[in-house]
Amino acid sequence: MDKLKIIGGNPLQGEITVSGAKNAALPILCAVILTDEPVILRNVPDLNDVRTTIKVLEQLGVSVEWLAPEVVKLQANHITSYEAPYELVKTMRASILVLGPLLARFGSAKVSLPGGCAIGQRPVDQHIKGLETLSADIRVEHGFVVAKAERLKGASIRTDMVTVGGTEQFLMSAALAEGTTILENAAREPEVVDLAELLIAMGAKISGHGTDRIVIEGVDRLHGADYTVVADRIEAGTFLCAVGATGGDITLRHVAPHTMGATLDKLTEAGLDIEIGEDWIRAKMAKRPKAVSIKTHEHPGFPTDMQAQMMALSTLAEGTSLIVENIFENRYMHVPELIRLGADITLDGHTAVVNGVAQLQGAKVMATDLRASASLVIAALAAQGETIIDRIYHLDRGYANIEEKLKAVGANIERIKS
């Protein structure tokens, strides 16, 4: 298993081009199943979850051709299987999103219960309940969700909680259902909006995306499209936390600042000097960060996917930060590892109390999930001396070329191949 070696202490200076959003690209890749026509996707990030999703699609019979780096043409005109196997699905949460499209277009799907970051129990009960409301017949057996339907029928779905993946599942399924579907309590995340925009480009009739009430009028068929994936707001936020921790001056290119409101507000509160253009962000940091308290919340609140990185920044802040994780019940696995690097953090249920320290020290640490890994990278970049981060396959699932991007702005970071 690869490791990262980081010698901390260098301020970050220069420019980074941010990739397309992993969490938009994954559902968008699954949506190509909904049409037999070619779909061209641009700004597809070069990371392992994308590669795994493409393997799942290929195994279903989707043809895949890379036209250029980050540009892929996919066509689902010869689907040969309706099954997404455990071996591929176990590493990834978003793979459950082939369920709805297969069911909507072919009336049959068998998908292994998904994996992904082990940040909580993460059941798929809402996905199943919602698809049943659309008239699917669903059983869970031998670790698989097995679904059948004549044709899905539009209906009103109100989920028990706001679910990003659930909303995406229902958007894709309802796009080809008979009649109108209304999603109440829908997720408003930018990645949901991006998927809805792709579906509209494919001929779907959707309104209200970006609000908590989405209306989908089912159509008989969808067609091909040429679509560019939105920028990754979490990758961008990760680099901003890094410059907050190390100091320096970086400019992020190809970003979508309008998707990053809560993160930019908190980073400004932490003392970063942030300037925003239409598709760029410049962040300067010349002092020690200030303590900032956050509570994770569904969009437009502070994203849970930025909690660990913000905590890494808070470990170095002047004062005490309170961090409350409201979305996942087990998303503090970075805490013991940050403590190894010298952080002063106490956990009390869903709340982490972070007393800022003046300096972190390099150490050997273990990455436990994707954003936990990112938090360790940030802390290591600021720490005194050498840090070795083990198990970075988590990082490779969700960040495109992170060490090259960081090296280009002055970080002393190196991959140790196993």
Ligand SMILES: CC(=O)N[C@H]1[C@@H](OP(=O)(O)OP(=O)(O)OC[C@H]2O[C@@H](n3ccc(=O)[nH]c3=O)[C@H](O)[C@@H]2O)O[C@H](CO)[C@@H](O)[C@@H]1O
């Ligand atoms: C690939 C992808 O896009 N992943 C993102 C997506 O995950 P994902 O779509 O899995 O997250 P959800 O929004 O569905 O989960 C929110 C909460 O609802 C619970 N829940 C969800 C579905 C369900 O059927 N039953 C249930 O109980 C989950 O356990 C969690 O506590 O949104 C999360 C919340 O912004 C992000 O952290 C993940 O990075």
Ligand SMILES: C=C(OP(=O)(O)O)C(=O)O
């Ligand atoms: C939790 C995440 O990913 P996944 O849902 O794929 O596990 C994430 O992107 O932070």
